[in-house]
Amino acid sequence: MRRLGPLTGAAEMRSRSQILSDNVLPRLVVVGGLGWSLAFAVLAPLNQLELYGDGAMFSYAVAVRDVWAYHWHNISGRTSVYLLTLLPAETLVRMTASPWIGITAYGFLFNALPLLGLWLTYAADQSRGRVIFVYACGSTALLCPLVFGFPTEMWLAHTIFWPALALSHYARRTVAGGASVFVSWLLLAFSHEGAFVLLLGLLFTLALRGFRSAPFLRGAVSLILILAAAVVAKVFFPPDAYYADAFVRAALHFFDPELFKVEVVILLMGAVAAYAVLGTTLSLAGLRHACIVALAFMLVLIVGYYLCCDKSIHASSRYYLRTVLVIVTPLLGGLAAIAALTSEGLTDGRLAWLQRTLVSPSHQLSCAVASMFVIVLAIHLVETGKFLSRWSDYRAAVTSLAAGNESDPVLGNPQFVSSQRLPPTLAPLAWFSTVPYLSVILSNFSPERLVIDPQGNYFWLSCETATRTRDAKLAVPEHARELVRIYSCLHR
Secondary structure, eight states, rough: OOOOHHHHHHHHHHHHHHHHHHHHHHHHEEEEEHHHHHHHHHHHHHHTGGSTTHHHHHHHHHHTTHHHTTTTOOGGGGGIIIIIIHHHHHHHHHHHOOOHHHHHHHHHHHHHHHHHHHHHHHHOOOOOOGGGHHHHHHHHEEEEETTTTTTTTHHHHHHHHHHHHHHHHSOSSSSSHHHHHHHHHHHHTTTTHHHHHHHHHHHHHHHHTTTTSSSHHHHHHHHHHHHHHHHHHHHHOOOHHHHHHHHHHHHHHTTTTGGGGGHHHHHHHHHHHHHHHHHHHHHHHHHHTTHHHHHHHHHHHHHHHHHTTTOOSSSSSHHHHHHHHHHHHHHHHHHHHHHHHHHTOOOGGHHHHHHHHHHHHHHHHHHHHHHHHHHHHHHHHHHHHHHHHHHHHHHHHHHHHHHHOOOOGGGSSEEEEGGSOOGGGGGGGTTTTTTHHHHHHTTTTSSSSEEEEETTOOOOOOOOHHHHHHHHOOOOOOOHHHHHHHHHHHHH
């Protein structure tokens, strides 16, 4: 047996420690990403999250088999979501005459998208160590829990971005390869208007290969064709005048800094910053395993915060944090591309410091990043659990109100009841424009009362559309459709 000297043995121990840290971080990230994507696909249907926020109206549109006319013709720039989730669900309702089958299918298809996206990324990624897939898992675990539950179309944009990134760099230079890149970019472009920021991010990563490289030229041509298609879609499918004004207001506030002033964002940023300061201090003090000690201390501190100080609920703010996906996703994609291209020896020498950090981080840095990752995931886990628990309470309260005898005729009809009768503690779960549709669905389409938010100032359906639905032959009882018609005709 070979005998090692003290210096050789110490060097080998350090080498083994480095190898271990190099393996632990990507494995932790992959487990985190896959774990959350599986949780989304399971927890959403179990908790009827397809009914949360705008999802209540989307689900009602599925139930009455009129998704395109109800809303999606207004947002032709998000047709990918319609084709991949809502249209299949509506088709199931037509085939089975069961509104619930369609609604459940919509919820599952929408919330299983991250899992599908990771699988496609893994299949398309040909980088060394599948580094793009690792970053995709990290992005899923870090970002998606912020918006989980609200049916923002950026959920699909994030899903498509990662396999599109892998295909853009590694699809074969054939007609089939070019077609796969174009289709992935097209689906991404028509997921949400904000996805064009992600497309520019993709093109930037391809520029790292050179402006004359085949992948960059292929991406540039795809983007030009897609921009033309987006213009054509807006010309042939313009939004209704009522919605167009609302769309402009929403677009103007999409990047409003005030959107980030929510408790969960402040908590996440504060916890990561506190860990960085504590870990650095302990490391400079020469404490052994400083990053692990700092992690343990922070986890205890977080538990203490939730037990004694926390009174917030991350609910309606999930919608507004879709902006985080627009900003952070392409940044992570850029880092993933640099790491992938470094392994191929294709990146610019001026990025050497960044290459070393991404590809061969030190043991201390790997441990620190892994610890921060754990801290963020722990906060996401608690916040998700709180949200699901409160959402269950909110569903029960709305169901009770819709089935009760209380009414508020001042709202326009004796069969209307105000959502302000709900407990004030559930107010953060409210979404004023869709609570009428939620009350219809939760009462199994047989409500005694239609629950109305008296402060609502946005009304999805025109009187004409709601009347046409009332007169159609559908599985949804006519009484429920008539209540929706009365409500719609009062306002539009």
